[in-house]
Amino acid sequence: MSALAAAPPQKMNPLLAAYLRNLVAHPLRTKAITTSVLQFLQEVLASHLAHVPARRVPKDAPLYAHALARARVDAKAVKMAIYGALVSAPLSHVLVGAVQRVFAGRAGPAAKLAQILASLFVVAPAQITAYLACMAVINGAKSVNDVVRTVKGGFLRVLRVTIMTQPVVIVFAQRFLAPELWVPFFNLVQFAVGTYTNIKLKKLRSQSEEKAKKEKDTKPE
Structure with missing residues (x-):
């Protein structure tokens, strides 16, 4: 039986205890939701910290469209959430579970x-x-x-x-x-490392785009 099947300790934050109970009762679903949310937040947070300009929306666009643009919530953030739920979490669940069983x-x-x-x-x-x-x-x-x-x-x-x-x-x-705390711990570590890496990539991409734009502007016709 997996180590995660152990009941969470009694003296624990109620929210963490509830999360661990769900992790035991519905492991794949809980991991999918967790990874989806973290991937979404990672993309949005990295966009803010890398100072990625907000996407432009028409002035007559609905209020929620302007709010989403200012929050850096875009199609990529949604796609990252889908990736987390449908690819990352199931793959990790199967592979890590196999290692734990061995x-x-x-x-x-x-x-x-x-x-x-x-x-x-x-x-x-x-x-x-x-x-x-x-x-x-x-x-x-x-x-x-x-x-x-x-x-x-x-x-x-x-x-x-x-x-x-x-x-x-x-x-x-x-x-x-x-052992029952490993999954949330690994999730937090991956979130931190992934956010840092995403920030670096976004800054490099922004610098590359600015350099290409300057070269285009200074290139003689």
């Missing part, structure tokens, strides 16, 4: 090391491939070749960052957190 009841140093290696070289590559492929589609890839180029171009870079950060996160969870 190592259930095994708490020795060798088992902990093997769990980290399985996460890095089995779970992470599948998650990274799915993420990059979906990001290519969301960002406007027009063909399978465009998706493949995006995956090939970003896979090693993302995997390298994962190898540098994920073992620290897993070891911290193994040493200091009860």
Whole structure:
């Protein structure tokens, strides 16, 4: 039985306890909703922190359209929420669940090391491939070749960052957190790292667009 099936401790924040109960009773649904919301917030928050200009809407557009534009809520944020619910959460649920079942009841140093290696070289590559492929589609890839180029171009870079950060996160969870708290902890870490990465990408994209615009403006006719 998965470690998440354990009942949450009695002395705990009521909201966290309720979340953990739902995680036990409806694991996939709870993870899908959580990941969807976090992906949506990550995209919106990154747009604000990267100072992405609000999209322009007609002056006679409805009030809610102006409010959504000012809040940086756009089609990409909605697509990220859909990706979180329909791709990221189910894939993570299946892969991480399989790893947990394999190592259930095994708490020795060798088992902990093997769990980290399985996460890095089995779970992470599948998650990274799915993420990059979906990001290519969301960002406007027009063909399978465009998706493949995006995956090939970003896979090693993302995997390298994962190898540098994920073992620290897993070891911290193994040493200091009860197993039932791992899912919310990993969600928060992924949210923080994903938001930071998204901010950097948006700033780089903005700088690239500004540079291209300046070169176009200064290019002699």
